[in-house]
Amino acid sequence: MTQINVITLFPEMIENATQYGLLGQCLRNQLLSVTTLNPRTFTSDVHKTVDDRPFGGGDGMVMLAEPLKKAVLDLRAKDQLGRLVYLSPQGRAWNNQRAEEFSKERKITLVCGRYGGVDQRWINWSGAEEVSIGDYVLNGGELGALVMIESLSRFLPGALGHDQSAHHDSFHLGVLEEPQFTRPRDFEGEVAPEILFGGHHAKIQDWKASVRLLVTLAKRPDLMTSQVTPEQKRKAAGIFLLMTSAEKAVLGLSHLSEEEVLKWKA
Numbered sequence: 098m099t100q101i102n103v104i105t106l107f108p109e110m111i112e113n114a115t116q117y118g119l120l121g122q123c124l125r126n127q128l129l130s131v132t133t134l135n136p137r138t139f140t141s142d143v144h145k146t147v148d149d150r151p152f153g154g155g156d157g158m159v160m161l162a163e164p165l166k167k168a169v170l171d172l173r174a175k176d177q178l179g180r181l182v183y184l185s186p187q188g189r190a191w192n193n194q195r196a197e198e199f200s201k202e203r204k205i206t207l208v209c210g211r212y213g214g215v216d217q218r219w220i221n222w223s224g225a226e227e228v229s230i231g232d233y234v235l236n237g238g239e240l241g242a243l244v245m246i247e248s249l250s251r252f253l254p255g256a257l258g259h260d261q262s263a264h265h266d267s268f269h270l271g272v273l274e275e276p277q278f279t280r281p282r283d284f285e286g287e288v289a290p291e292i293l294f295g296g297h298h299a300k301i302q303d304w305k306a307s308v309r310l311l312v313t314l315a316k317r318p319d320l321m322t323s324q325v326t327p328e329q330k331r332k333a334a335g336i337f338l339l340m341t342s343a344e345k346a347v348l349g350l351s352h353l354s355e356e357e358v359l360k361w362k363a
């Protein structure tokens with residue numbers, strides 16, 4: 098079982114948001130355990146102070162190093178600390194590949210800052226690695242911790258049920274997922290692709306693999322990696338050239354030019 102500790106001034110944010118859907122199931126099935134620690138419980142003054150004004154002035158408050166240090170020492174004493182992360186916009190970018198890597202850890206501790214951040218000396222003292230979930234600033238690390246927990250939970254063996262796997266998710270092989278369709282066959286005049294109704298399982302799988310490449314080229318060309326073989330590209334180009342404009346439209350490929358795809362045929 099993977100153990101994740103979250104050090105946060107708002108434990109309810111973590112406890113509540115982890116109850117739902119597949120993540121909630123992971124917790125109930127004990128694939129994953131999430132516990133919270135509030136730095137406020139590691140203060141020694143009557144006001145339970147966890148922050149103070151920044152030296153040299155400036156906006157906002159800074160979280161005190163001492164309560165965070167005590168929280169870390171508490172976990173360390175119980176041999177529960179594991180890989181220590183501080184959520185920060187200055188951190189290394191989070192992505193699905195890192196989610197998979199973190200899913201292999203036995204113990205992880207995520208530290209959430211609030212206000213204007215934490216005293217730099219706590220970061221230095223703890224040696225925490227900094228992780229950012231994107232180039233924007235949140236009010237605290239909690240949403241980032243939740244993003245990390247949910248995305249890594251998808252890689253835990255058994256988390257998604259037997260025939261599902263995070264290895265089929267978008268990004269996994271450097272490509273996006275194919276569009277999905279269900280009832281009705283015709284929605285507002287848009288008809289789901291014909292091939293999906295033919296019952297040729299192998300043919301459908303092949304077609305989906307090509308559509309994934311085409312969708313990636315159309316929406317996120319930056320993701321197209323060398324992991325995609327020339328043979329796969331040629332196949333995808335062949336399928337694209339045979340598509341009707343209605344099929345291209347329903348797959349979101351209307352703006353993909355034949356010229357662009359023809360480069361794959363070469």
Ligand code: ADE
Binds near residue numbers: 231
């Ligand atoms: N805390 C504030 N902003 C953040 C971000 N973008 N990523 C992770 N933690 C944060």
